Amino acid sequence: MNHNPVYLALDLPRLDAAEALARKVAGHIGGIKLGLEFFCAHGHHGVHELHKIGLPIFLDLKLHDIPNTVAGAMQAIHVLQPSIVTVHAAGGRAMMEDAKAAAGENCKVVAVTVLTSLDGDDLAAIGVSAADPHAQALRLAELAHSAGLDGIVCSGHEVGAVHSQWKDGYFVVPGLRPAEGRANGSAGNGKGDQKRIVSPREARDAGASVLVIGRPISRAEDPLAAARAIEATL
Ligand SMILES: O=c1ccn([C@@H]2O[C@H](COP(=O)(O)O)[C@@H](O)[C@H]2O)c(=O)[nH]1
16 A cells, blocks of 8 residues: 555544644645534535645545435535545445445545444344344445445454455445554543444554544644554554
8 A cells, every 4th residue: 555544534623623633644644534523514615625735535424315315415515526425335225326326536435334333232222133243344345335336434343354355345444543552541542432443554454445543643642643653553
């Protein structure tokens, strides 16, 4: 992997703070991931502002609705020129097909399989009978592949298995916590709400194309040092 695979998750409420953080670490990341918190607060204007930094923008909107509505949302974000957009695989084949058909030419559409904040108990509670994140992620990866998507979002625990079945897939892995940070308990490196975590290096070695990292950088006492330290492990 020649380019830096790290996309910084800017889950911050203030636009000026998000922009300042992204500029600070820009030399040590490969892209910027803007999710629901950022998009609901700052919308298209916020995305245009972050584009000025010159890094690829990943819109993690996790679209999940009827096919017509998701296709309309995809068309509405063309103007933002995202490099990656997420939809939920649980929205079904037709929704994913229509999302891909409506996406811009240079935009990868990837499907969220099983959120990294869920474990087997959570899957059982929402009626997924296998109650196994690994099996469910593989099943949804197959559906996303057959629907013509570019790849999926999964945890580092599943990416190796998915990669072996979908050789040219594009695999986005969040739920990352640097091994060293976990050992010394430094800020931002606790599991927090994440249940299926691995280190950035483990995810990359297992076949991840994109490493999504938020709090281990954004909540670090020294975000620049944290971004540099992560880069050095890759
Ligand atoms: O399954 C998923 C899908 C998306 N995310 C997003 O990734 C980042 C992770 O942030 P951290 O602070 O590094 O935990 C966040 O924006 C999530 O919305 C995910 O965590 N899991």
